Amino acid sequence: MTAPLNPAHSHRANFxxxxxxxxxxxxxxxAQKPQAVIDAIAKGYGPDYATVHRGVYARSATMxxxxxxxxxxxxxxxxxxxxxxxxxxxxTEGINLVxxxxxxxLKPGDRILISALEHHSNIxxxxxxxxxxxxxxxxAPLTADHRIDEAALIAMLTPRTKLVAIAHVSNVLGSxxxxxxxxxxxxxxxALLLVDGCQAAPRLSVDVAALGCDFYVFSGHKLYGPTGIGxxxxxxxxxxxxxxxxxGGAMIETVTFAGSTYAPAPQRFEAGTPHIVGAIGLxxxxxxxxxxxxxxxxxxxxxxxxxxxxxxxxxxxxxxFGPEESAGIVSFALDGVHPxxxxxxxxxxxxxxxxxxxxxxxLMGLLGVPATARASFAVYNDASDVERLIDGVKRxxxxxx
Amino acid sequence: xxxxxxLLRAMTPDNFEDVEAExxxxxxxxxxxxxxxxxxxxxxxxxxxxxxxxxxVRGCASQVWLYPTRDxxxxxxxxxxxxxxxxxxxxxxxxxxxxxxxxxxxxxAIRARLDALGLSKHLSSNRTQGLASMIARIGExxx
Numbered sequence: 137m138t139a140p141l142n143p144a145h146s147h148r149a150n151f152x153x154x155x156x157x158x159x160x161x162x163x164x165x166x167a168q169k170p171q172a173v174i175d176a177i178a179k180g181y182g183p184d185y186a187t188v189h190r191g192v193y194a195r196s197a198t199m200x201x202x203x204x205x206x207x208x209x210x211x212x213x214x215x216x217x218x219x220x221x222x223x224x225x226x227x228t229e230g231i232n233l234v235x236x237x238x239x240x241x242l243k244p245g246d247r248i249l250i251s252a253l254e255h256h257s258n259i260x261x262x263x264x265x266x267x268x269x270x271x272x273x274x275x276a277p278l279t280a281d282h283r284i285d286e287a288a289l290i291a292m293l294t295p296r297t298k299l300v301a302i303a304h305v306s307n308v309l310g311s312x313x314x315x316x317x318x319x320x321x322x323x324x325x326x327a328l329l330l331v332d333g334c335q336a337a338p339r340l341s342v343d344v345a346a347l348g349c350d351f352y353v354f355s356g357h358k359l360y361g362p363t364g365i366g367x368x369x370x371x372x373x374x375x376x377x378x379x380x381x382x383x384g385g386a387m388i389e390t391v392t393f394a395g396s397t398y399a400p401a402p403q404r405f406e407a408g409t410p411h412i413v414g415a416i417g418l419x420x421x422x423x424x425x426x427x428x429x430x431x432x433x434x435x436x437x438x439x440x441x442x443x444x445x446x447x448x449x450x451x452x453x454x455x456x457f458g459p460e461e462s463a464g465i466v467s468f469a470l471d472g473v474h475p476x477x478x479x480x481x482x483x484x485x486x487x488x489x490x491x492x493x494x495x496x497x498x499l500m501g502l503l504g505v506p507a508t509a510r511a512s513f514a515v516y517n518d519a520s521d522v523e524r525l526i527d528g529v530k531r532x533x534x535x536x537x
Numbered sequence: 538x539x540x541x542x543x544l545l546r547a548m549t550p551d552n553f554e555d556v557e558a559e560x561x562x563x564x565x566x567x568x569x570x571x572x573x574x575x576x577x578x579x580x581x582x583x584x585x586x587x588x589x590x591x592x593x594v595r596g597c598a599s600q601v602w603l604y605p606t607r608d609x610x611x612x613x614x615x616x617x618x619x620x621x622x623x624x625x626x627x628x629x630x631x632x633x634x635x636x637x638x639x640x641x642x643x644x645x646a647i648r649a650r651l652d653a654l655g656l657s658k659h660l661s662s663n664r665t666q667g668l669a670s671m672i673a674r675i676g677e678x679x680x
Contacts, residue, residue, distance in 0.1 A: 476599035476620035480660060484566065506619065535570050536621070 147428065148516040159487040159521040164307050164335060164465050164512030167360045169421075176420035177362060180413035188412050189386060189403075203412050206419035207402075210367055213422045214352060215343035220375055222368040222402040223415050227334045228257040230353035230368035231301070233405060234330060235261040237378040238351075238370075239299075244270030247297045249327070251276045251284040251313075252502055253306045256495040258332045262301065271298075278502065281459040283311040290321040297327045304336035308494045308510060310441060310462030312340070319348030328374070334358055338514070339437055339463050341430040350374055356414065360515075361421030365414030368405070375401040382407040425515070433515050437464025440513040440522055447526035453533060457503055464513035467494075470529070473536050475509040481535060482509075485528035487521075553632040553650065560654050573625030580628045583617035594670045599623045601667035605678050610638040612678060618667065622660065626651070626668050634675055644676030 148154055153168040160168060180202075186195040188203045204218070211218040224230045239262075242248075248262050252275050262273050274297070276289035284302060293300070300322045305312050315331055322329045330351035336342060337354035344352050351374075356365040370378070380387060380398050384407035389397040398404045425433060441464045448454045453471040470478055479491030490510045493500045500506060511525055556572065563569050587604040594601040599620035606613045614631055618624040633650065634642050651657065 474599060474620035477622050480620075480622050481570070484660075531567065535567050536574070 148518070150424075151516050154516055157486050159517075159524040161487060161489050161511040161513065161517065161521060161525060163338075163514035163517075164358070164510065165490055166357045166363070167338060167514050168516060169362075170360055170424050172424050173361055173417050173420045177413055177417045180416045184416075185413070187409060199412065203410070203415055206415040209419040209422050210415075211369075213342070213426070214337075214367075214369055215345050216352075216369050217372060219400075219402060220369055220372050222370070222375070222405045223410055224353075224366045224368050224405075225364055225411070226355040226357070226366035227332060227353040228355075228366075230351075230366055231257055231330070231332065232261045233368055233381050234351055234353075234370070235265045237381050237405075238328075238374065239265045239269070240379065242269050242271050242298055245272070245296055247272045247274055247294060248299045248301060249274045249276060249289065249292055249297050250300075251289065251302045252278050253282070253284060253309065253311070253496065253499045254301070254303055255307055255332065255334070256497070258301055258303060258330075259498070272296075275498075276302075279459075281311075282306075282309045282457055282503070283459050284313045286314055286317055289318060293321060293325045293327060295325055297322070297325055299328050299330060301330040301332070303332040303334070304342075305333075305340065305463045305465070306458070307335050307465065308467050308496050308499055308508065309458030310335075310465030310467075310512075311459050312336075312461075312463055315347040315349055319350075323348070335463065335465065338425070339430065339434045341434075344369055344371075356418040356421065359418070359421050360424055362411075362414045362417040365411045365418050367418075370401075372401070375405075378405075380404050380407075384408045386410070428515060434463065436515065437513040437517075438462075440464060440517055440519070441466050443519060443522045444511055444513075444525060447522060448529065451526075451529055451533060454529065457508060465510065466512070467508040467510045469505050469508055470532060470536075473532060475505075475507040477536070478509045478529065478532050481532045482525070482528040485524065485531060487524050487528045489525070553629070556629065556632070557654065570622060570625075573629070574621045575625070576628040577618070577621055577624030577626075580617070580624060580631070581615070583615045587615055588617065594667050594674055599667055601627060601671050603671055603674055605675075607639075610640065611636050612639055612642065612675075614675070616671070623668060626656070626660070627671065629654075630668070630672060630675070634679075639679040642675060642679035644672050644679075647672050647675070 150170040151168045154160055184199060186199045188200040207221050208218045210221050248271060266273050274292055276292055277285050279285045302313055304315060319329045328350040331349045333352050333354040338359045350371050352369040354367055357363040387399055387404050387407040389399050444466045445456055448468055455469045457467040475491035479489055482489055492507050559572055560569055588602045592602045592604045594603055599618055601618045604615040613636060616627045618627050630647060633647050
């Protein structure tokens, strides 16, 4: 197993969380943090710390500039305008924000179309909205190799479809959706497109203008950044018409007991003191991945995913899920062995994978398993991690043989 | 390769000592896992009808079910897991509590005896998964 790898594999040394002899293959759950991000956080809470937007002293002004520079960095990262970028806790909060604000204008009989591989975060907020407003939620099927069946999805669009909400990259299967194609079809019936970019932002170069979507959400911690910070991007003309979400400080213009007026977007959606250092840490993470290049990271991970699929396929009892061509995520099962047992034995071998339903219970039902084992790759992994994964799975088959 | 279903013919702490001896005699963790898996396989089957939301012990990747009944002071448990190693751990715990008087059941002692087998070090994920919740639930029932 000595396929050539691009120089990205040398980045492991930048991640203090990666102990020697630990094959961390759970980056789709959360990525380890590079020293640059840890340093930015330490500086943010250390010598740079102050509040933003309100202080009448130099430190606060400087911090405000850094916080807004972080917003500009995020905007540049996804090809957007800074005033279209709302800082949220994570993608989950971003989707809930859209469901509770933009979604409040929907009428009974309106429809939202999602896909069968969605994360619970892109299912449950729409079900809650359905329960509040009487809309319908439709579910587009998958292809035989577990990609969103775009043709079938497009055929399910109706004039009552107001929103399509799908994952850019599946967190279970690594399959990649053709967002531009879905955007065109959605817009043709007057629907908007929301994209869950959690697994795309860390590995694909995202340009919301080229994708043609209307909302894009992602989480910082999967992108080598801090937990508790994420991004909701919405096209300006949509964001500006959305009503406020949470009320409080920072989101207002004037407050009297008779009523209040609200700040323009994005501040209208950022009530309370924001996660200042989180935003700064996220910007440092973006600088980090851009320094390596998203294209190089994606190519590196695809190579590792292909190696993993090749090695796993040679083990007779392994069942592989997802398309051959997938981003750096590989889901598999072993005949007669629960994924929890696979994960337990792999942990013994110093290999960390995810075993479970990956917050995608409907997808597990479609795959016909209660859970899968999932190995996910990141910039710091290399072929030796794949080798340890394969050796560990062989060990599982020996123990259970 | 050890085969230990006989250890479960009588669910008593004596048999837990047999497992301890077996673990001691083995020098390879893979063989110890096989002992655990065999223990789990030898567990009396739990009727499917008893596997309900009410008997499910919360865990993420694997599921554990525990159905307690009481005969006077004595507790009896039907239990199962869908993961083989967890099921073996469930069987190990049952060796210590099955048909015992509630007053004799001490969750801290159960944890200590599992730890002494090296299980917390070697099966670290079970510190936070269903098994820990199962021991806690047994403790609540016995209290």
